[in-house]
Amino acid sequence: MTDFRLLDFTPILLVAAAVAIAKGGAVRSSAPLRRLRQAPYIVLFGGGIAFLLFGVAMFLYPGAYNPCMKMLSVLGRTHAEGVDYPACHYLFSAGLVVSAFAAACFYPALTCFAKSARGKAWIRWGGAVNAAGLLIITLVPENVNNLYHNAGCVAAVGGGGVVLLTLTSGRNNPRVPAAARWGWLVWCVLLVGVFGTFQLCHRFKVLPYAPYVPTCQKLLILTFAAWLGNYALRLRAATITSAGSSRQSSPKSPPRPRSTSRVSSGR
Numbered sequence: 001m002t003d004f005r006l007l008d009f010t011p012i013l014l015v016a017a018a019v020a021i022a023k024g025g026a027v028r029s030s031a032p033l034r035r036l037r038q039a040p041y042i043v044l045f046g047g048g049i050a051f052l053l054f055g056v057a058m059f060l061y062p063g064a065y066n067p068c069m070k071m072l073s074v075l076g077r078t079h080a081e082g083v084d085y086p087a088c089h090y091l092f093s094a095g096l097v098v099s100a101f102a103a104a105c106f107y108p109a110l111t112c113f114a115k116s117a118r119g120k121a122w123i124r125w126g127g128a129v130n131a132a133g134l135l136i137i138t139l140v141p142e143n144v145n146n147l148y149h150n151a152g153c154v155a156a157v158g159g160g161g162v163v164l165l166t167l168t169s170g171r172n173n174p175r176v177p178a179a180a181r182w183g184w185l186v187w188c189v190l191l192v193g194v195f196g197t198f199q200l201c202h203r204f205k206v207l208p209y210a211p212y213v214p215t216c217q218k219l220l221i222l223t224f225a226a227w228l229g230n231y232a233l234r235l236r237a238a239t240i241t242s243a244g245s246s247r248q249s250s251p252k253s254p255p256r257p258r259s260t261s262r263v264s265s266g267r
Contacts, residue, residue: 037239040232041111046102047225053095057088067218068211073153077143093138100134102126107163110231112238119172123163130159160224164188167231176234184227191220 030123053073062081065074065088078085107127111120125240136152167173168185195216201207 025243036109037236039106040236040239043102043106043228043232046098046105047228048244050095050099050102052226053098055090057091060087060091062086062088068215070210071208071214071217072221073137073142073149076137076141078141079143085189089141096134096138100131103131103134106228106232107131109235110163110167113167113175113231114172114233115174116172119169122166126159126162126166128159129155130163132160133159161188165225175238180230184230188220188223188227191223192214224254 054072057075061075062083072092074080075088076096078089080086080088104127107130108124110127111123114120114123133152133155136155137149140148141151142149154189164185167176168181170178170181173181195213198207198212198216202209202213
């Protein structure tokens with residue numbers, strides 16, 4: 001099961017996806033207000049569809065899938081429980097593609113929260129690496145090549161972490177209250193620390209792998225999804241406020257004069 005020809009093109013696909021997302025036609029903070037207002041809906045609906053696909057994949061997994069006992073990537077295996085290319089493999093892959101597309105459209109729009117050009121660049125490239133990592137996970141299931149699959153996981157987590165760190169700074173992101181910015185960061189750092197501790201405990205045979213590591217993985221995914229949803233709602237509120245302000249500040253057109261073409265014929 002290790003003969004997978006797309007593996008030879010994985011680095012090229014990673015770079016191409018990163019450049020296309022960072023420099024391509026995704027919605028940026030400088031886009032027209034109408035396009036910028038679409039970005040929150042893309043990530044909210046895209047995230048909902050992705051979670052639905054993942055849920056159906058869990059239901060169709062051969063045998064029984066327990067989220068607290070198995071990692072999420074198990075759903076994308078090309079061979080599971082004696083079944084080659086089960087339905088959950090295609091559903092899981094489709095969910096990751098939808099997630100990557102939503103990220104490609106949403107992360108560049110988050111640059112409207114950053115003040116500096118450097119902060120905007122970090123957000124664009126962090127989002128590019130996150131989306132590219134999701135594509136790597138899709139192309140390379142863990143049972144095909146575990147090294148490349150884990151590299152995609154690291155890219156997805158690392159890219160999202162760069163965006164999270166960039167938007168935590170008050171200098172870059174003064175629009176969001178400090179309690180909200182730092183609260184998300186502290187919670188994510190604690191979860192990552194617990195996740196790493198469970199993995200070390202398993203490595204040194206202090207704790208079993210499940211349910212600790214798989215459960216913590218689901219908490220990390222749900223936390224990051226909630227963080228994206230939070231910023232989607234904040235972006236929606238900001239665009240609505242901007243639209244209302246632009247309507248109030250735009251000058252009213254002067255009244256049109258009445259037509260004087262009518263000529264009285266009785267005189």
